[in-house]
Each structure stands twice: as structure tokens, then as C-alpha cells.
Amino acid sequence: MSILDRMRRITKANINWLLDKVEPAEQELESKIKELEETVQEGRESAASYGATFKRLQRELEQLKRQQNDLKAEAERALKAGDEGTARKALTEKVKLAERISQIQPGVEHGSKTYEILRDNIVKLQEQLKAAKLKLQDLRARKRVAEAQNAFEQHLGKTMGVGGEGIALDRLEDEVLQTEAEVEIRQEIHSDALTDIQLAERSRDLQVEAELEAMKDLLEEDQQ
Numbered sequence: 001m002s003i004l005d006r007m008r009r010i011t012k013a014n015i016n017w018l019l020d021k022v023e024p025a026e027q028e029l030e031s032k033i034k035e036l037e038e039t040v041q042e043g044r045e046s047a048a049s050y051g052a053t054f055k056r057l058q059r060e061l062e063q064l065k066r067q068q069n070d071l072k073a074e075a076e077r078a079l080k081a082g083d084e085g086t087a088r089k090a091l092t093e094k095v096k097l098a099e100r101i102s103q104i105q106p107g108v109e110h111g112s113k114t115y116e117i118l119r120d121n122i123v124k125l126q127e128q129l130k131a132a133k134l135k136l137q138d139l140r141a142r143k144r145v146a147e148a149q150n151a152f153e154q155h156l157g158k159t160m161g162v163g164g165e166g167i168a169l170d171r172l173e174d175e176v177l178q179t180e181a182e183v184e185i186r187q188e189i190h191s192d193a194l195t196d197i198q199l200a201e202r203s204r205d206l207q208v209e210a211e212l213e214a215m216k217d218l219l220e221e222d223q224q
Contacts, residue, residue, distance in 0.1 A: 026143075029136045036129040040122060047118045054111035061101060061108050062220070068097050148179050 071094040078086035155175055 026136070026139055029132060029139065033129065033132045033136060036125055036132060040125050040129060043118060043122045043125065047115070047122060050111070050118065051115055054108070054115050057104055057108050057111060061104055064097050064101050064104075068094050068101070071097070151179060 071090045075087040075090035075094070078084070078090060
């Protein structure tokens with residue numbers, strides 16, 4: 001299965017059914033995140049490789065078309081000067097270029113569509129990856145809170161079994177405060193979605209680069 005087919009399959013599969021679960025299995029989420037990360041990485045590598053080949057053919061096509069225009073202008077000048085031989089030679093070269101253009105034109109058009117599909121699928125997979133990571137962070141945070149609450153209840157039960165000793169209650173209070181502080185710190189650490197921010201920035205970078213390339217192409221066409 002090609003990377004494009006794999007990306008299409010995962011994108012169409014849609015993981016909302018998993019994210020909408022009240023208590024999705026942590027292992028299931030981790031497995032889905034790993035699959036998404038691998039696919040996004042492969043997609044980026046494929047897009048970079050494919051994009052380089054596509055851009056090379058695109059530049060070659062543009063160069064051939066410019067040469068065609070130059071040969072046409074050369075033939076017109078030669079014909080005006082009465083040099084039919086030179087005009088015929090220039091037109092012969094122009095026809096040869098047209099044959100080459102007809103050979104690579106379909107590849108360039110197909111490559112443009114494929115590159116767009118790759119880029120769009122990468123963006124969609126990045127959005128799914130971000131949502132899955134946020135869900136996993138939330139699930140783990142809730143799990144830690146539940147464990148802390150359970151530990152508190154166990155300590156409280158033991159303390160209440162002691163005959164009202166103030167020292168035991170003070171010790172319990174210290175342990176509970178320590179546990180709550182640890183839970184709060186862990187939540188703050190895990191709530192720092194630096195990876196997700198980087199992912200969003202990379203997604204925006206891809207879109208910016210694509211639009212920049214399109215603008216460059218338009219400018220080149222206007223300048224010709």
C-alpha cells in the first residue's frame with residue numbers, strides 16, 4: 001500500500017469515534033497516536049521527495065515554453081528579414097520543443113494534483129494527531145486525579161481508625177497536601193502542549209510555503 005493510499009485510508013477512517021468515548025482505552029489511544037505520527041512523518045518525507053521531482057518538471061516545462069516563444073519570435077524576425085531558411089530552422093526547433101512539452105505536460109498536471117492531495121492529507125492527519133494527543137493528556141490527568149483521590153480516602157480511613165490523635169491527623173493533612181501538589185505539578189507539565197504548538201506551526205508553514213510558491217508562479221507569469 002502506497003503512502004498516499006495509507007493516508008487516504010486513515011483520513012477516511014476518522015478517529016472521532018475513539019475520541020468521543022467517555023473512557024477510551026489508554027493503550028488504544030497510544031496505538032492510534034503512534035500510527036498517526038508514523039504516517040505523518042512518512043507523508044512529509046514523500047511530499048518533500050515528490051514535490052522536488054514535481055517542481056523540477058514544472059520548471060523544465062516553463063523553460064521549454066519560454067524557449068518556444070523565443071524561437072517563434074526568432075522565426076518571425078528572420079521571415080521579416082527575408083531569411084526563410086533561418087525561420088524554418090527556428091520553427092523546426094519549436095516543433096521539437098512542442099513534442100517534448102506534450103510528453104511532460106500530463107505528468108506535471110498529474111503531479112500538481114497529487115502534491116495537493118498529499119499536502120491536504122498531511123494537514124488533516126496533523127489535526128487528528130493533535131486531537132488524539134489532547135485526549136490522551138486529558139485521560140491521563142483524570143487518571144492521576146482519581147488515583148490521588150483514592151489515596152486520600154485510604155489515608156483518611158486509616159486515620160479515622162486511630163483514636164482521635166491530633167498528630168495522625170496532622171500527618172495525614174501533610175501527605176494529602178503533598179499529593180495534591182504533585183498532581184498539580186504533573187498536570188501543569190503535561191498541559192504544556194509544546195509538541196502540539198510545533199505541529200500547528202509546521203502545518204501553517206506548509207500552507208504558507210504552498211501559497212508562496214503559487215504567488216511566485218503568478219508573478220513569473222505576469223513578468224513574462
